Every structure is written in structure tokens, then in C-alpha cells.
Amino acid sequence: MNASVVLTGATGGIGEAIARRLVARGDRVLLVARTSEAVGRLARELGLGAAAGAVDAVAVDVTSAAGRAAIVAAATPRGCDVLINAAGIPSFGPLESLTDAHVESVVAVDLVGPILLTRALLPLLRRSQRATVLNVGSAVGHIGLPGFAVYGAAKFGLRGFSEALRRELAGSGVTVRHLAPRATRTGFNDARVDAYNRATGTRSDAPERVARAVISMLDRGSAERVLGWREAVVARLNGLVPGWLDPVFRAHRDAVCAPIGRGAAAPLEVSK
DSSP states (O other): OOOOEEEESSTTTHHHHHHHHHHHHHHHEEEESSSSHHHOOOOOOOOTSTTTTEEEEEEOOOOSSSHHHHHHHHHTOOOEEEEEOOOOOOOOOOOGGHHHHHHHHHHIIIIIIIHHHHHHHHHHTTTSSSSSEEEEEEEEGOOOOTTTTHHHHHHHHHHHHHHHHHHTTTTTTEEEEEEEOEESTTTTTTTTHHHHHHHHHHHOOOOHHHHHHHHHHHHHHHHHHSHHHHHHHHHHHHHHHHHGGGGGGHHHHHHHEEEEEEEOOOOOOOOO
């Protein structure tokens, strides 16, 4: 494709897998992450086999106005054909076990940040002849699961944002796509989520599968995709008859909802 891409969450498990595939096929990539050491190291590694200037990095917080301005400043001389919003932080546990600060942080990073960064980069994207915004959501943005009330709320919001913006920008030259991976085998989740997935029979993918799906969506133009055929079917049914499916998720409720005050899980704070 040889596009100019802005990729957030570049040092996460999914983000790094996406970055490697983009660079391997000849795209120019601006890597965005919060930790300067990690994103700089990845940029140097990927840049070794790429054309001069093909890989660059900026270490910022996408939830801050200054961070978004730095991304726009770095992207402007490179141009921007594609924005991939892959940054995020996890949240797992009974709602009553989560702090106000944690809830606000998850919504800020997983929902508000992508919305505001997309808004900031739209003038640059409009200059491209093949502009795409691809938001990496989650299957829990289609299927509300016990234990993921806050993370799911943010991802439901991201899906709604993607759908509405896709329709708003129809005919403008800027396309909007949304990918919903199921559980992914990365450091994004901790041992509690792994135990939850085992107890509920939740299937998971390697981050490379998600990265392949991202490239496929960029090349083939599908507007929305849920990874995993079972998850895709349940997502469709959940959209049609959500109340009918409630009993299906009793095992998920039992796996997460320990009585508050007796071993309730603390919120995850790991960055994606």
C-alpha cells in the first residue's frame, strides 16, 4: 500500500504486531506510545530494514491536548493516509471494586482519546486520496460481559463512534472502519482475566491474527468485523435479542462477582 500511517498503542502486543506488518509491506509508520524508551527502541528496530525516514516515533499521552498536538505536528510533514487507534488500557472486576480514578482513566484512554485524536487529524486525513480511520475495539464492545462493565462501556462507545463517523464522512474520501478482536494473548490482561477466560471457555487469539485482520480491513475495505465466528454470531444475536442471552452469561457472572469486601478484585492498571 505504501501509505503513511499513524499508529497509537504501538508498543502493546497488538500494536507492535500491527507495526511490524505495516513496515514489512512498505508503509511509512509514525509509532505513538506513552513510554519513550519502549517506542524509541521499537522504531530503531523496525527502521533497520526500512527506507530512510519510514519509521518514526513520538512518546505522548493521547488523552492530553499537548500529546495530540505533538502527534499532529509529527504527522504533518509525513502526511497521514491512515490512523489506527489501537491504544487502550484494560479494566476487569466487579464495578463496586473499581475506583473513580480508574473508571475515568479507562474511558479517557479507550474512548475519549481516540475521538479527540481522530478529530485533530481529520484536516490532515482529508488531504489524502485514500484516507482511513481504523479503530481497534473489542468483542465486548458488542457483547456486554460481567466483569467488563467499564471496559465494555468504552468499547461500545468506540464502536458507536466508528459507525456514526463512517456515515458522517461517507463521500468525503475518509473511510472509517472498526475491528473487534476477541481475547488476545498479550500482556494486556493479568492472571485474573486468564482464569476468567478458562472458567468461561473464552477463546483467544495471538496478536498476529489481529494484525492480519487489520491489514485485511485496510486492503479490502470491510467496515466492521468481529474476530471469531462464534463471537460474531453472538454479537449479532446480542444486537437482536439482548435480554434473551442474559442467562447464557451466568458462568461469566459467577467467575467474576465475588462478594464485595471478601476478596473483590482490584482494577487492572496495565497499559496496552
